Amino acid sequence: MNLSMRGTTFLPEPTSVEFDDDMMWVSLDDGRTIGAPLAWFPRLLRGTPEERGDMFLSPSGLHWDALDEDISVETLIGGLGVSTVAPRHAA
Secondary structure, three states, X not given: OOEEEOOEEEOOOEEEEEEOOOEEEEEEOOOOEEEEEHHHOHHHHHOOHHHHHOOEEEOOEEXXXXXXXXXXXXXXXXXXXXXXXXXXXXX
């Protein structure tokens, strides 16, 4: 959610990033944790755990120099990725 004040947009800042086999979990300074499928970000999906761990946080997002990947907080909050994967539901 963006908060605007006289033309300035404020977004929460990332505080940490964790990965499991299929997901990236980003904690924000407003208390939320955003999960995003790695399938949305092919460079991260193909990256090794060491490459994924070699990243830095900025107020606007997440950056992996070795993987040439930059993901904004706005992208994560908006649920935007390279592709969309619909969850499977049991019948």
